[in-house]
Amino acid sequence: MNKKLLLHICCAPDGSIPVPDLISEGWEVRGFFYGSNIHPLSEYNLRLEALHKLINHTGIKCEIMKYNPEEWLENISGLEHEPEGGRRCEKCFMLQFEAGALIANKLGCENFCTTLTISPHKNVTLINSLGERISSHYGLKWQNRIWRKNNGFLRSIRVSKELGLYRQNYCGCVFSHRDITNK
Numbered sequence: 001m002n003k004k005l006l007l008h009i010c011c012a013p014d015g016s017i018p019v020p021d022l023i024s025e026g027w028e029v030r031g032f033f034y035g036s037n038i039h040p041l042s043e044y045n046l047r048l049e050a051l052h053k054l055i056n057h058t059g060i061k062c063e064i065m066k067y068n069p070e071e072w073l074e075n076i077s078g079l080e081h082e083p084e085g086g087r088r089c090e091k092c093f094m095l096q097f098e099a100g101a102l103i104a105n106k107l108g109c110e111n112f113c114t115t116l117t118i119s120p121h122k123n124v125t126l127i128n129s130l131g132e133r134i135s136s137h138y139g140l141k142w143q144n145r146i147w148r149k150n151n152g153f154l155r156s157i158r159v160s161k162e163l164g165l166y167r168q169n170y171c172g173c174v175f176s177h178r179d180i181t182n183k
């Protein structure tokens with residue numbers, strides 16, 4: 001079986017457990033960072049810097065997409081007022097997985113996975129079912145993982161601290177930022 005795996009890394013702290021775990025399982029891990037959902041640019045830069053720290057620490061190669069928040073906003077148009085966890089997030093995951101699947105095919109990675117399921121705030125059933133659907137459409141094998149199991153989230157906090165990774169306090173987009181500033 002081809003052991004090349006493209007790992008969608010939503011942010012460095014969330015990747016801090018999946019990347020070394022997958023490497024130790026024998027996967028040839030290649031990272032993928034989407035990023036255009038993140039607002040504002042200063043926040044994107046903080047997350048990118050953290051990602052580079054993770055890349056340097058783990059030694060993986062990572063595909064970083066061009067930052068294009070306008071295109072992301074256009075794609076989620078009409079879903080601006082959805083609550084976090086609703087249809088906007090579903091669309092956001094799909095955009096990220098679709099972009100990742102195209103890159104996986106280009107790089108010859110037959111396997112695809114995401115770090116998103118380490119978060120206690122995310123719907124892991126939805127994420128894994130979208131991942132399965134998109135992987136199957138692109139001829140990839142989805143690696144169904146729930147990284148938050150076995151204290152994955154707490155371990156990611158600890159490792160992120162050790163590596164000095166920036167940890168954000170909101171999911172990423174302008175709407176999730178709006179929701180925390182209005183609290």
Ligand code: SF4
Nearest residue numbers: 089092171172173176
């Ligand atoms: S809250 Fe997070 S997952 Fe939902 S649309 Fe915004 S960036 Fe994407």
